[in-house]
Amino acid sequence: MTEKALRLGTRRSKLAMAQSGQVADAVSQVTGRPVELVEITTYGDVSREHLAQIGGTGVFVAALRDALLRGDVDFAVHSLKDLPTAQHEGLVVAAVPEREDPRDVVVARDARKLTDLPRGARIGTGAPRRMAQLNAYARTHGLEIETVPIRGNVDTRIGYVRSGELDAVVLAAAGLNRVGRIDEVTDFLSVDTVLPAPGQGALAIECAADNASLIAALAELDDPFTRVAVTAERSLLAALEAGCSAPVGALADLLADGQIVKEMRLRGVVGTTDGSTLVQLSTTGPVPETHEAALALGRELATEMLAQGAAGLMGERAH
Numbered sequence: 001m002t003e004k005a006l007r008l009g010t011r012r013s014k015l016a017m018a019q020s021g022q023v024a025d026a027v028s029q030v031t032g033r034p035v036e037l038v039e040i041t042t043y044g045d046v047s048r049e050h051l052a053q054i055g056g057t058g059v060f061v062a063a064l065r066d067a068l069l070r071g072d073v074d075f076a077v078h079s080l081k082d083l084p085t086a087q088h089e090g091l092v093v094a095a096v097p098e099r100e101d102p103r104d105v106v107v108a109r110d111a112r113k114l115t116d117l118p119r120g121a122r123i124g125t126g127a128p129r130r131m132a133q134l135n136a137y138a139r140t141h142g143l144e145i146e147t148v149p150i151r152g153n154v155d156t157r158i159g160y161v162r163s164g165e166l167d168a169v170v171l172a173a174a175g176l177n178r179v180g181r182i183d184e185v186t187d188f189l190s191v192d193t194v195l196p197a198p199g200q201g202a203l204a205i206e207c208a209a210d211n212a213s214l215i216a217a218l219a220e221l222d223d224p225f226t227r228v229a230v231t232a233e234r235s236l237l238a239a240l241e242a243g244c245s246a247p248v249g250a251l252a253d254l255l256a257d258g259q260i261v262k263e264m265r266l267r268g269v270v271g272t273t274d275g276s277t278l279v280q281l282s283t284t285g286p287v288p289e290t291h292e293a294a295l296a297l298g299r300e301l302a303t304e305m306l307a308q309g310a311a312g313l314m315g316e317r318a319h
């Protein structure tokens with residue numbers, strides 16, 4: 001007797017299909033059931049130009065969530081950094097698998113690194129967070145660069161470099177890994193140079209809150225440390241009242257003494273896109289043992305950042 005297939009709702013972009021496919025295999029392993037991919041077309045896929053007006057990357061998520069709530073699909077996989085920080089009623093993030101490389105990377109011609117791009121180099125990125133930090137780095141390191149707003153999928157973005165329209169683009173390592181283009185990276189940016197987006201490199205597996213048996217099975221794919229880290233990062237983002245397109249970076253990592261994990265550090269940054277002002281802070285404390293403690297850590301850092309003027313820096317992008 002073969003068990004009924006689980007239906008995984010997914011966008012049809014190359015990145016979404018790649019990460020859904022990888023999670024499908026893992027879910028199949030832990031449930032012993034086949035997983036079937038169900039493609040869901042969102043308004044955001046149809047109308048890229050109006051992405052900003054119709055509410056940023058949240059539109060991609062909304063269509064998947066509707067399908068989950070209607071019971072058209074059993075679960076969905078999101079890039080955690082694109083998932084709104086507010087918990088959706090009737091749905092639950094059943095698993096946050098182990099995060100992969102959270103760093104941002106540069107793809108440039110001639111194997112160039114950020115620091116050896118030609119004078120006046122045009123660097124493409126649509127993220128105010130990346131613009132703010134790249135421009136701040138350029139100012140303090142005597143680089144002459146120009147950040148150019150671009151959008152589109154990974155292939156489109158790298159295409160701007162191959163065609164010569166741009167000198168470089170900045171992307172997430174995790175996305176390039178998932179679509180098999182990590183070999184094209186010419187510079188892995190230190191998180192001290194560009195702090196990633198909250199949740200970058202991590203996935204969220206979401207399903208209906210009343211599907212107890214599926215929630216129990218998916219729990220096997222949860223990585224407790226990744227979950228604690230992204231919870232703190234997203235709590236910081238929420239407390240700064242910043243949306244998914246806000247110039248906010250956040251990263252939680254473990255500080256170990258030899259093999260023994262001692263503490264968790266949470267770093268946060270917010271800045272103006274021209275890089276003239278950055279508020280950059282970090283806090284270190286015991287590894288949070290509860291969801292509440294992880295939330296509290298993010299809120300505490302946000303309070304300190306707000307005290308240093310963070311709110312004023314985000315005003316330019318508020319929506």
Ligand SMILES: NCc1[nH]cc(CCC(=O)O)c1CC(=O)O
Nearest residue numbers: 079081171172174175200201202
């Ligand atoms: N906003 C687009 C997006 N959403 C998730 C990823 C892939 C990386 C990840 O899972 O964090 C990307 C592409 C990018 O930023 O280069």
